[in-house]
Every structure is written in C-alpha cells, then in structure tokens.
Amino acid sequence: MSDYDLRPGGSLKLKGVAEGGIVKNRKKKKSKRKQESELERERVKDLLRQEEAATSKSSPPGSGSNSPAPSGSSDRKTDAERRFEEVQRRRLEERVAKLANKTHKDRVSEFNAHLESLSEHHDIPKVGPG
Secondary structure: OOOOOOOOOOOOOOOOOOOOOOOOOOOOOOOHHHHHHHHHHHHHHHHHHHHHHHHHOOOOOOOOOOOOOOOHHHHHOOHHHHHHHHHHHHHHHHHHHHHHHOOHHHHHHHHHHHHHHOOHHHOOOOOOOO
C-alpha cells in the first residue's frame, strides 16, 4: 500500500506540533467601570488638591471671591478658560457632595417616586387571559 492510509478516523497529524495542538494566548478584558471610577476619583482628588492649594495661598487685596483660583498651568489660559474650569470644578464638587449625602434607601425611594409619577402609557400591558 502507499504512504497514505485511506481509512477514515483520527485527527490530522501535523509535523513539528506538540500533542496538545496550538494554544493561543488570549488578552484579558479590562473592566471599564473600574477604570472610569478610578479616573473620577483621581479627578476629584486633583481638584481638591488644587482647591487646597488655592485657599492656602493668600489672595492679593482687592481680588473678589468669584475670581478663579490661580494654578501653575493657568499662566497660558485665557480668562474664559479659567472661569470655565472653575465652574466645572464647582459642579463636580456639588455632584460629589450630593452623592455622598444620599443613602441607598434614599436613592431607591426617589427612583420609586419617579416611576409613580410617570403616566400609564409607560406601564407594561397585560397580555393573555387573567
């Protein structure tokens, strides 16, 4: 008979390959939620550090409380950019404070109140007898 066996059965045998076959390394997926929460924490920490640095520096006489806080990188920024960053920082602080004050129970009750305020249009329709 020839070099080839015509009887079916068994898998192909490849030269130079170990018994286990080809093993592919797969990349591990990174959790987006963890990354986003870590980034948010870092932003809050940076903003708090900037605020502490701004409050610890003595402000020159005649400067109003509404003026943006001076920071090291703000030398090249326009007045509008500084005001914008200040407003963003304040809004972030308010959001963090609001989230810190609410408990899970408060959030659930607020969500239930919101659902009750919706019209019947949003209700799930009955299907079938009963």
